Amino acid sequence: MNALRRLTIGFSIVLLTVLGLWFVSDHTEEEDQVTEYSTLRAAMDDIMAEDLKVTIQMFLYQIEEDIRGWDKESWSDETVRTRMLKEVEDHPHILGFYYKHDGMEYTVGNVTEDYEQRFVHRKDNGIALSDPFIDHGKKHILMGKIDIEETYVAEVDLSFIENFVKDTAAVADSNGQFFIGDGKIDVSLEKEEAELPYARKEIPEIGWNLYVQSEESDESEEHYKQGEVIIELEPNINDKQWAEEQNVTVIDRINSKIVVRSPNSSTEQLMEKWVHDNSVVYMEPNFMYSKQTIDYRKRPRRSLNYFGPMDNLQQPNDEFYEPYQWNLSQIFADEAWNVTIGKTGVPIAIVDSGIDGEHLDLAEKITDGFNAFENNGAYHDEHGHGTHVAGIAAAITNNLDGIAGVSWNNPILAVKSLDHNAEGNSLSIAKGIIWAVDNGAKVINLSLGDAHDSDIMYEAIRYAYENDVVLIAASGNDNVEIPMYPAAYKEVLAVGAVDPHRERAFFSNYGNHIDVTAPGEHIPSTFLSNQYVMMSGTSMAAPHVAGMAGLIRSVNPELTNEEIYTIIRNTSDDLGEQGYDPFYGYGEINMKQALEEIRH
Missing domain, CATH: 3.40.50.200 (Peptidase S8/S53 domain)
Known part of the structure; x- marks a missing residue:
């Protein structure tokens, strides 16, 4: 049994060695790999751009549906302010709401006064949108509907979109001004030049353009928690005393196994040191695992249709x-x-x-x-x-x-x-x-x-x-x-x-x-x-x-x-x-x- 245990531990050491050699290898088939990686990376950038584009559309769609909801009901003067307060309360990104009807005006929160001049985009359904603008250091947009009888205007904080997008993409408004971005795009370039290295998506309703280019992968990225080892000791061994003697700290445990950490030694050094330790029954690196979501991206192909008909028997009423x-x-x-x-x-x-x-x-x-x-x-x-x-x-x-x-x-x-x-x-x-x-x-x-x-x-x-x-x-x-x-x-x-x-x-x-x-x-x-x-x-x-x-x-x-x-x-x-x-x-x-x- 001890021989089998040593074999298991020895295999872990070999695995670490192989990983180490892989990390430092110069990849003899470099040209093919670079080409394959570049193609994959470009395709994934396109997927990411599509995801980000539709995320922005969903964000705007949700507010638009709320605004259009005001058309569907008649509101008495007594209930208008209550409804407006709820509108702002339920949507933290709505900073203010303005409503005008029959000569009466109601405002909750802050709405830019020159909203009518700012509305430069008008959709077929009557919804109007402004270009992004800055107020008190934050990026905002106006959305609303203006007609003879009624006016509804919401001032929207774009912080969520900015925080979700900025580390992976850049966004330009209808005037070509980059108002969200990670600093990778040289805004002095002509539009055609700026697009070349990037996956680009247009948000046609508002004339925004979104650009994505992922970073090169870090080949030196660790695949296990450096300086940590998962260990099982012989049943008669006091793990705290053993760890103290080995100058490591027990940081966690599960069942009969402990996780130890050394501030001064690598995982490889620790496992090499303990491969002949008769107290050690089993050990392995504390391997790292991660989410299996693309950090956004896609391959070129025919356009997706998110708005296709759905003839459902049991269709829920959720807005999206x-x-x-x-x-x-x-x-x-x-x-x-x-x-x-x-x-x-x-x-x-x-x-x-x-x-x-x-x-x-x-x-x-x-x-x-x-x-x-x-x-x-x-x-x-x-x-x-x-x-x-x-x-x-x-x-x-x-x-x-x-x-x-x-x-x-x-x-x-x-x-x-x-x-x-x-x-x-x-x-x-x-x-x-x-x-x-x-x-x-x-x-x-x-x-x-x-x-x-x-x-x-x-x-x-x-x-x-x-x-x-x-x-x-x-x-x-x-x-x-x-x-x-x-x-x-x-x-x-x-x-x-x-x-x-x-x-x-x-x-x-x-x-x-x-x-x-x-x-x-x-x-x-x-x-x-x-x-x-x-x-x-x-x-x-x-x-x-x-x-x-x-x-x-x-x-x-x-x-x-x-x-x-x-x-x-x-x-x-x-x-x-x-x-x-x-x-x-x-x-x-x-x-x-x-x-x-x-x-x-």
């Missing part, structure tokens, strides 16, 4: 559903909801960067939460990735606001295993999974991963699987056949991404471990501070399947996790080559077929 949520219609969610909209006894755990517990489309669905870094209930999302994933799986639906979730009634367990950068490690993910199982999760979504097979994470996966939890994971966004973990574990259902044309998303990883695919390009969902954004990635595909698994378990709680995997695979719509293939797995999920199969 009909114009933007093509993804739910594509997997026949509208028809599946006639079978079930979920049950409160089937919780779905989102193991991710946490969730915004105050989001109006999520707050009432969250029943509990856990922070795997602090071992407490502070699950608040500082990044936005987990909030977006949670909304896809189970946003509050049919509430007039925001989006529809795949599952309407299944509660959410919010598990923070990724930090403010949407990065985590073997231990944080393992702890999050175990907590979710112990707190009643029936389905766990894992929109995270990397190419490292971690024993400690696999133990947690096995624990969940043996407790009959359905495990859904994103396959990864590198367009490679290399297995990503945890998606590659046999206990997990691995999900790839398809686009609105049911074609494999160009970034979606492939291989014989892929089980099914789901929509993963340009997916609208919840975001921090009651906002909604468009994102792309297999991170977005996975929660479609997690929400679907929650609905399947709501119809028949007696089904085992393996039986649910089989149902999901067998009822998917075959795509690509006939039968199973490594690009689409068994095909794209079909919620209607899956739920109808178990109902009969």
